[in-house]
Amino acid sequence: MKQLVLDIGVAAGPTMENFLVAGNRQAWQHIQGMLDAPAQPATPVYLWGEQGTGKSHLLRAAVQALGNAGARVGWMDAGVADPGAFDEAWDAVALDDVHRYDARQQAAAFNWFINAGNPASGAARLVLAAGRLPPADLPLREDLRSRLGWGHVFRLEALHEAQCRQVLQRQAAQRGIALSAEVLEYMRAHFARDLGSQMRLLERLDRFALRTQRLITLALLRAMLQDEPIAAETP
Secondary structure (H helix, E strand, O other): OOOOOOOOOOOOOOOOOOOOOHHHHHHHHHHHHHHHOOOOOOOOEEEEOOOOOOHHHHHHHHHHHHHHOOOOEEEEOOOOOOOOOOOOOOOEEEEOOHHHOOHHHHHHHHHHHHHHOOHHHOOOOEEEEEEOOOHHHOOOOHHHHHHHOOOEEEEOOOOOHHHHHHHHHHHHHHOOOOOOHHHHHHHHHHOOOOHHHHHHHHHHHHHHHHHHOOOOOHHHHHHHHHHOOOOOOOO
């Protein structure tokens, strides 16, 4: 039987403060401005870009900030099998990974979008959405696609190599672990290099270290791969 270890190394979740702005300052400033002035008219915001550009981070950070301010937010991503109906108690709606929505999720997203902006139900709620493609290229029903492109649209740029390393080192520090240059170099050289995949790899490595009560070294990373193989490892 494996010993249960208290997961004291878990880092803080996505926040506006720990988002590495880099070339995405305009999108970050716009969302931060909305959070700072919630009484202003709510215009939908759509973020798009390649995997690992920080779309989900910004979306989740905004939801976290809204929640901290007492707002209630309806959340849907491609993993939500049963989105349910719009809730009049919501103050905002967040739609992530919209490019992956199936027909049921698209119908729910359209319903949420329509109800969020219905003046008869009170002030228009904020709608935040994110996907990998620009609105016009999304494989979605036309009425939803057009609404996603109606408001403010921001393309997020991928981080440079040095910036990705900076984010990984900062995430490791927040978890209370020292990520050596040797381990970081191996992670960058042998696995999918987009930031999202690298962050998930770091999380798995941290949990494996906690479970085995060992420091994070290259030997530990290799031991984890033997215990928990990763199919996406590159040649």
